[in-house]
Amino acid sequence: MVRTIDYQVYTEMETDPQAMEEPATWKTKGVPAKPHFPVRPLYVVLAAAALFGIVIVCLFLSKSSEMAAETRLLRAEQAKVQENYNSSAIKSMEAEIEQTQSKVSEVSSKMENLQRSVAEMSSQLENVGSALKDMASDMSTQMRKLQREVSRVSLQVRLLQMGGGDKSFNLHEWETKVRNETANSNWSDLSGHQYYFSSNRLSWTSARDTCTSMSSYLAVVTTEQEQDFIISKMRERSWVGLSDLEEESVWKWTTGEPVEQSFWESGEPNNEFDEDCGEIKENGKLNDIPCNLRRRFVCEKDNAGAQ
Structure with a gap:
């Protein structure tokens, strides 16, 4: 604001013809003289300031453009890395899923084989148990028969001992007599x-x-x-x-x-x-x-x- 006023004052002083024609005595009548400022250096300063501002703006725009380009490159790289990572992770997960499914299938197959083996063993055990029961029943019958034979032989031995040297003793008659007597028992x-x-x-x-x-x-x-x-x-x-x-x-x-x-x-x-x-x-x-x-x-x- 000050510089503009000064510039306007200075211009009026320079361009007023009446002022130029006044005698020198008017200037010396107690009125102070107006300051005289040069115009060309101010233009130079303003031009330099404008040029510097333009340079600054150009540099700012250049740097902004470079930074925007770098940002775009970085974002592109980030997207590419993210895509590669996602693709690799998905492939890895798919491979793990396939391996897991393969293991599950293998375990299922083993379980089926084991169940079949258990069923076969159960059937065999049932057959063995049935056979053992039959054998036990047969052995029980055989033991009873053997006991009867042992009893019969023991009876004959005792009867022989009882007969001693008596030639008139008849084992068959004695056994017949015992059987006849016991046949009517209770x-x-x-x-x-x-x-x-x-x-x-x-x-x-x-x-x-x-x-x-x-x-x-x-x-x-x-x-x-x-x-x-x-x-x-x-x-x-x-x-x-x-x-x-x-x-x-x-x-x-x-x-x-x-x-x-x-x-x-x-x-x-x-x-x-x-x-x-x-x-x-x-x-x-x-x-x-x-x-x-x-x-x-x-x-x-x-x-x-x-x-």
């Missing part, structure tokens, strides 16, 4: 077996020998049906074919079969008083007692043995 039938319930009381060994003399053996209780049948017929607790005389604490029937634990009375066998022989109680449960006690007894034989 035998009861159950599922192909016959049972004799004694009225006299003997020790376990004597009871066993008495059953042997009648081509039978002390009763073997292996089923609940047989258990119920015996307790319904006997009058009081009686000897059965059970002992651990061969091996202490190893209880088995005279036919060699093991004893089901469920048939024992609770807490038995306990061998409290040197108890090595077994009896059946009124409730059908088994109990161990000393073999020298006198008890009634139950003999058993199958119909084939009776015939």
Whole structure:
């Protein structure tokens, strides 16, 4: 604002013809003289300032353009890197998925094979179990037959011992007499077996020998049906074919079969008083007692043995 005013004043002073024609005395009458400023240096400064501003603007625009170009390049590079990364990650994930699916398929195949193997083994085990049951049944029958043969041979030996040197003793006649006498005894039938319930009381060994003399053996209780049948017929607790005389604490029937634990009375066998022989109680449960006690007894034989 100041420079413009000065410039205007200076111009009026320079261009007013009247002022140029006034005498010098007018200028000296106490009026101060107006300052005189040159014009050309100011133009030069303004031009230089304008040129400098233009240069600055050009430089700014150039730098801005360069920075914009670099920004675009950087963004393009970023997009390219991002695209490559995404493509690589997707391919890697697809490969991992394929590997996982392959492993799952392999495991599924192994599981199917294992299930088939288990099914085959189960079938084989069922067949083996059925075969073992059949074998056990056959062995039980064979053991009973063997017991009868042993009883018969034992009876013959005792009869021979009883006959001694008596030439008049006839074993066949004696056996026939025993069979005829026992044929009319009190035998009861159950599922192909016959049972004799004694009225006299003997020790376990004597009871066993008495059953042997009648081509039978002390009763073997292996089923609940047989258990119920015996307790319904006997009058009081009686000897059965059970002992651990061969091996202490190893209880088995005279036919060699093991004893089901469920048939024992609770807490038995306990061998409290040197108890090595077994009896059946009124409730059908088994109990161990000393073999020298006198008890009634139950003999058993199958119909084939009776015939």
